Amino acid sequence: xxxxxxxxxxxxxxxxxxxxxxxxxxxxxxxxxxxxxxxxxxxxxxxxxxxxxxxxxxxxxxxxxxxxxxxxxxxxxxxxxxxxxxxxxxxxxxxxxxxxxxxxxxxxxxxxxxxxxxxxxxxxxxxxxxxxxxxxxxxxxxxxxxxxxxxxxxxxxxxxxxxxxxxxxxxxxxxxxxxxxxxxxxxxxxx
Amino acid sequence: xxxxxxxxxxxxxxxxxxxxxxxxxxxxxxxxxxxxxxxxxxxxxxxxxxxxxxxxxxxxxxxxxxxxxxxxxxxxxxxxxxxxxxxxxxxxxxxxxxxxxxxxxxxxxxxxxxxxxxxxxxxxxxxxxxxxxxxxxxxxxxxxxxxxxxxxxxxxxxxxxxxxxxxxxxxxxxxxxxxxxxxxxxxxxxxxxxxxxxxxxxxxxxxxxxxxxxxxxxxxxxxxxxxxxxxxxxxxxxxxxxxxxxxxxxxxxxxxxxxxxxxxxxxxxxxxxxxxxxxxxxxxxxxxxxxxxxxxxxxxxxxxxxxxxxxxxxxxxxxxxxxxxxxxxxxxxxxxxxxxxxxxxxxxxxxxxxxxxxxxxxxxxxxxxxxxxxxxxxxxxxxxxxxxxxxxxxxxxxxxxxxxxxxxxxxxxxxxxxxxxxxxxxxxxxxxxxxxxxxxxxxxxxxxxxxxxxxxxxxxxxxxxxxxxxxxxxxxxxxxxxxxxxxxxxxxxxxxxxxxxxxxxxxxxxxxxxxxxxxxxxxxxxxxxxxxxxxxxxxxxxxxxxxxxxxxxxxxxxxxxxxxxxxxxxxxxxxxxxx
Numbered sequence: 206x207x208x209x210x211x212x213x214x215x216x217x218x219x220x221x222x223x224x225x226x227x228x229x230x231x232x233x234x235x236x237x238x239x240x241x242x243x244x245x246x247x248x249x250x251x252x253x254x255x256x257x258x259x260x261x262x263x264x265x266x267x268x269x270x271x272x273x274x275x276x277x278x279x280x281x282x283x284x285x286x287x288x289x290x291x292x293x294x295x296x297x298x299x300x301x302x303x304x305x306x307x308x309x310x311x312x313x314x315x316x317x318x319x320x321x322x323x324x325x326x327x328x329x330x331x332x333x334x335x336x337x338x339x340x341x342x343x344x345x346x347x348x349x350x351x352x353x354x355x356x357x358x359x360x361x362x363x364x365x366x367x368x369x370x371x372x373x374x375x376x377x378x379x380x381x382x383x384x385x386x387x388x389x390x391x392x393x394x395x396x
Numbered sequence: 397x398x399x400x401x402x403x404x405x406x407x408x409x410x411x412x413x414x415x416x417x418x419x420x421x422x423x424x425x426x427x428x429x430x431x432x433x434x435x436x437x438x439x440x441x442x443x444x445x446x447x448x449x450x451x452x453x454x455x456x457x458x459x460x461x462x463x464x465x466x467x468x469x470x471x472x473x474x475x476x477x478x479x480x481x482x483x484x485x486x487x488x489x490x491x492x493x494x495x496x497x498x499x500x501x502x503x504x505x506x507x508x509x510x511x512x513x514x515x516x517x518x519x520x521x522x523x524x525x526x527x528x529x530x531x532x533x534x535x536x537x538x539x540x541x542x543x544x545x546x547x548x549x550x551x552x553x554x555x556x557x558x559x560x561x562x563x564x565x566x567x568x569x570x571x572x573x574x575x576x577x578x579x580x581x582x583x584x585x586x587x588x589x590x591x592x593x594x595x596x597x598x599x600x601x602x603x604x605x606x607x608x609x610x611x612x613x614x615x616x617x618x619x620x621x622x623x624x625x626x627x628x629x630x631x632x633x634x635x636x637x638x639x640x641x642x643x644x645x646x647x648x649x650x651x652x653x654x655x656x657x658x659x660x661x662x663x664x665x666x667x668x669x670x671x672x673x674x675x676x677x678x679x680x681x682x683x684x685x686x687x688x689x690x691x692x693x694x695x696x697x698x699x700x701x702x703x704x705x706x707x708x709x710x711x712x713x714x715x716x717x718x719x720x721x722x723x724x725x726x727x728x729x730x731x732x733x734x735x736x737x738x739x740x741x742x743x744x745x746x747x748x749x750x751x752x753x754x755x756x757x758x759x760x761x762x763x764x765x766x767x768x769x770x771x772x773x774x775x776x777x778x779x780x781x782x783x784x785x786x787x788x789x790x791x792x793x794x795x796x797x798x799x800x801x802x803x804x805x806x807x808x809x810x811x812x813x814x815x816x817x818x819x820x821x822x823x824x825x826x827x828x829x830x831x832x833x834x835x836x837x838x839x840x841x842x843x844x845x846x847x848x849x850x851x852x853x854x855x856x857x858x859x860x861x862x863x864x865x866x867x868x869x870x871x872x873x874x875x876x877x878x879x880x881x882x883x884x885x886x887x888x889x890x891x892x893x894x895x896x897x898x899x900x901x902x903x904x905x906x907x908x909x910x911x912x913x914x915x916x917x918x919x920x921x922x923x924x925x926x927x928x929x930x931x932x933x934x935x936x937x938x939x940x941x942x943x944x945x946x947x948x949x950x951x952x953x954x955x956x957x958x959x960x961x962x963x964x965x966x967x968x969x970x971x972x973x974x975x
Contacts, residue, residue, distance in 0.1 A: 218733060230401045230563055240401055241529070242563040245505065246426055246842070251761060252939050253733030267640035268529075268562035268633070271708035273719025284728060291723035307942040308731035312934060313769045314943065316729045329722045339953075348953050 206263030207238070211270045212359065214257040215289045216281025217306050218245075221352035224377060225279065226257040228356050232373035233261040236365045243268040254285055254308075279359045281338070281351065282306050283322045290326060299331055300358045302338035302351065334358060341392040350389035353378070357393025367394065399567040404559040407530035407566050408469075408497055409434035411537025415493075416574035417441060417467050419459035421452040423812065424841040425471030426506040427560040428499035432469050433844070436853045440571065445844055445853050448779070448812040449474035453481045453496065460494035460550070461586060463577030465541055469497035472513045473778060477813070479516070484588050485550050486520045487596040492577045493544035495537065496522075499555040502677040503704030506840075508759065508778065510702065512678035517552050517655035521600050523607050524552040524655040525616065526632040530564040536652065539616065547603055547610075554654065556677065558633040558704070608656045616652030617661060623647075625670040629662070629682055629693070634675050634705055641710035646673075657685045666691045673698075673714065677705050735764050737940040738909030738916065738956035740835050743880040744804075746936045746960070747887045748772040753894070754801035756789060758782035758809050761839040761908075765804070769937045773804075780805070780813025783821065783830050790826040798827040799894050802902075805830065808838035808846040811861065815870070821899050822871030829893045829900050830872075832863060833880075836907040843911065867901040874900035881906060881958055909956055917957025918972060922948045926969035933961040933970060 212229060216222045223244055230242040238261040245255045258270045272291045279300045280286030286301050293299065301323060310316045319325075327333050336358055342350040353374065360370045371387065378386045402410060408431045412420065420443040422432040436443040446452035449470040459466035470478060475498045482496070498516075501507040517524035523543055527536040533555070540551040584592045611617055622644045630638050631651040638648065649665040651657065662685075666672050674683040674695040683695030698713050699705070711717045735742050745765035748755055749772040757763055757776035766773035775785055786803035793801075805814045810832050821828045838844040845851045850860035867875045874896055878889050886904070893900040907914050919940075922933075929946040938961060940954040950961075950970070962970045 217731065219736070227401075227563075234399075234401050234565060240563070240565060242401065243558060244403070244561045244563070246429075246561055251733040251736060251764065251840075252731075254731040265564075266636045267707045268558055268564070268636065269706050271706050271719065273721035284731065287724050288728050288731075291721040293722060295720050295722065307939075308729050309734050309768065309937060309939070310729045310732075312937065312939070312942055314931065314934070315768070319726060319728060322724075325724055325726075329724070331722065 209260050209262035209265050211275045212259040213270050213275040213278045213289060213292050214259065214281070215278060215285040216255055217285065218251055218253045218255050220281045221349065222255050222257050222281060225352040225356045226259050228353070228373045228377045229259045229359070231376050232360070232365055232370050233259070235369050235373060238262060239265045241265045241268040254288060256289060277359060277362055279355050281355060284308065284318065286326060287319070287322045290329070290331070293331060297331065298362060299326060299333050300355060300362070301326070301333050301335045302355050303335055304339050304351070336393070338393065342389055345389035345392055346385040350385055353386045353389040354393035357390040358395070360390070361394055397568050399565055401563045402530045402566045403430055403561060403563050404527070404530050404533045404555055405430035405561070406434040407533035408537050408553065408555070409438070410566060410568065411534040412467050413438045413441060414534065414569050414571050415538045415541045416465055416572035417541070418464035418576070419456065419466040420444070420468070421446045421455035422469040423447070423449045423452050423474055424838055424844040425474045425499075426841055427501055427557040428469045428471045428474070428497060428555070429841045429844065430560070431497055432853070435467070443853050445846060447847055449478040450480060453478040453485070456494055456496070457481055457485050457488075460490040460492050461488070461579070463492050463579050465493045465574065467495050467497065469499070471507065472498060472500045472511050473507065473509065474498070475513055475516055477779065482516065482522070483520045486522050486600055487588055487593055488586055489548035490544055490550060491579065493541035494550040495540045495544060496550055496552045497555065498552055499557065499560045500678070501557050503557065505557055508776065510678060512681065513552070513554055514654050514681045515679065517554075521604055522550055522552050522655070523547070523653060524554050525652060526554045526654045527559060527652070528632050528635050528650070529559065530562070530566050532652070533559065534566050536616070547607060549603060554632070556633055604656050608659060611653050611656060611658040612661050614653070617658055618648070618650040618652070619661070619665060620648040620650065627665060627669040627672045628675055629665070629672065629686070630675045631682070634677055637705055637707045637710055638675055640707035642714065651682065654681070657682065659689060662686060662689060662691060675699060675705070675710060732767055733764060734767065734937060734939050735761065736909055737938060737954045738958040740880045740904070740906035740909065741765060741833055742770075742936055742938065743883050743960045744831070744833065744886055744904045745770045745772045747883060747890055748802065751887065751890055752800070754789065754797065756782045756786035756801065756803040758803070758805040758814070760806040760809055760833070762804055762806060762833050767937070769935055779809055780817055783814050783817035786828050786830070787817065787821045787824070787826045790828050795827070802829040802831050802890075802894070804833055806839065807832060807834040807836065807848045807863070808844070810863075811847045815866070818867065818872065818901070819870045825899065827897060827899055829902065831902045831904055834863060834903050834905040837911060839908050843908070863903055872899050872901050874898060875903065876900070877903045877905050879906055880904045881960055883960065883963055909958070917959075919952040919955035920950050920957055920959070920962065920970050920972055921952070922950055923969045923971055926967045928967055930966065932964045932966060935964065936960055
């Protein structure tokens, strides 16, 4: 039986991480895997640090991912990538959206936003796939499609083929935003 | 048959549909909210948002007595509100089946305490089932109705956040076509006067004995023999963590029914084991039961009583192992949740901060008013407590306190239990100032309608509570409405009402900025040459405003043009429109 694979999606409440994990879950289910996705609802959704777990394989038990267990981290924001870095397995990869969103302690001036995070992460021997998801989303037609751009980039790292992914996107987004999201996925996927 | 990747909560709703349930009444509360939202999508189910959990449970009780399978959902603290009907419905029992969904929140992702609802099952002597994934959420929901009708009892379905908010695969089944059961008047069964309740208590004790026997033979409690000398007893999501961490190296007793607990089954499981772990989040509920049976187990002497577990907890405490990982060495800034850009609560809390008043807080998005830089909250206890606790504070501290203290409560929370507290203020005369934050929706749980919004859960128009008239009707003659985007007006009204020699209500009214019908105005921007870097605009804690190169900057992607920051700038550097 295939060993369980773990993907972590991290970002800031409001960035659309939940839609991202739903698309992933649908694609994995369509591919015939057992799937568990664990989401964060409620208070953290209000601009807090959010984390969503996606796991697939022959038989998945725990819905959560712990330190040292993630094969891939999809980070919607730099600081959040750094925060959850310890969840990555040795040899794992990060899809890194380079967007920077100041948290309240930075806004109030009680602390500074750390510089050079992407470089610090690379120095730890982590494979980093960096992309300006916000610009790509704007190119697709809306800054709100950041999530689908990043899922597109992460999709490339899985062995699930593109058609399955596109069907999953279709299933999860409203019809009137379908074209925009298909474009966003393609830009993230890199074609 | 179709299958889908469902949240545990959505799977419970699917179970309600398949079980032929007809009536659902709930009050939203994380992590239980999506059960009722998903149930409302089935046309066959009558669903509603009740003003609070007690009302919801009573609606479900009446429906079950009336012959329809019924359901109510709530978060753990909601069960405290509904505890009154809970204990007596245990005596009355049902006609058609009744199930109570309760979602606990170990780790307090979105709650004010970490109580373990299993204690309610024991205290109210009601059977409680606990699923460990979405498919079990559906299956156990259906089983709960069978048990409810067979044993003449409401059944509690207990979820925890990780089960409620995790998705896993569920195959769909058909809806049972159940006719409405006949209603027969039965005073000794349904009217709990002492003379009728005494024999019912005896029946309840007998029922528990019968359920223990049922638990012994039911496959809801599963014995997994891996030929090991070490055993684990677990239920719910903790079973999944144990399987993840320990795999086939131990024997498992997976309990699907957490009250009443089986006796002989646990004795049989423990026999021949050299070591037996009871792994359970929060209280030592199963452990205590085992110890009462005289079975030595390792439980809370090893595992924590606080917080959420995971496979990591079990790996570390049972195996002494830890996964290798990398991390950055530096301390990173925290990212606490904040009020959204354009949140109508922001202006009001900024004014409260400036006026340096005591703020008796309540449960909702506005509890974030306690966070820096606003830090404008003194207490937050439970739903509705802001108003009554303010009254108590003012009675304790007298006239001076009354001039510098307010309560803040959202529209939905006010309807939940705040109204009876306001009645206390009016009736027992304290010069208290109650501020109702009317954002026209139940916000924190994700936009549910409530009795003030004019719409039902299914989106149909209905009557809306007239808050001004309601407050006047209970005896408050000073009722003022303000727009929280208008800082000057808010401050003026606040001063006037604090000075008044009678109780008053201020309604701070503006719809939640995230509501679909609320149109964002063009983003504001900072004219850099005029900005002197004084940070005055940053005092409101807006996530759209940040500070770069000694100047304030507004993120055009986030700003919704509410204008609250505009008036704070001494140099008029914040302007509308794009450059």
